[in-house]
Amino acid sequence: xxxxxxxxxxxxxxxxxxxxxxxxxxxxxxxxxxxxxxxxxxxxxxxxxxxxxxxxxxxxxxxxxxxxxxxxxxxxxxxxx
Numbered sequence: 679x680x681x682x683x684x685x686x687x688x689x690x691x692x693x694x695x696x697x698x699x700x701x702x703x704x705x706x707x708x709x710x711x712x713x714x715x716x717x718x719x720x721x722x723x724x725x726x727x728x729x730x731x732x733x734x735x736x737x738x739x740x741x742x743x744x745x746x747x748x749x750x751x752x753x754x755x756x757x758x759x
Contacts, residue, residue, distance in 0.1 A: 682707040693744035698735045724754035
């Protein structure tokens, strides 16, 4: 099990207390696009997957945003297979 798999498993079981740097690291390893528009959010997306995850970059990130991010990663990984 790689680092990405471990991080995703931890995010699934405990979506509380994560930081934007953690999400960006997972997104980078899963080939998600990361946009940082002006403002306080970071937007994650993946080509061919409908929707995107807009996550506030303040600390710590609320669990609802982590759950949306994990759902996007799962959809992206399913699309790659």
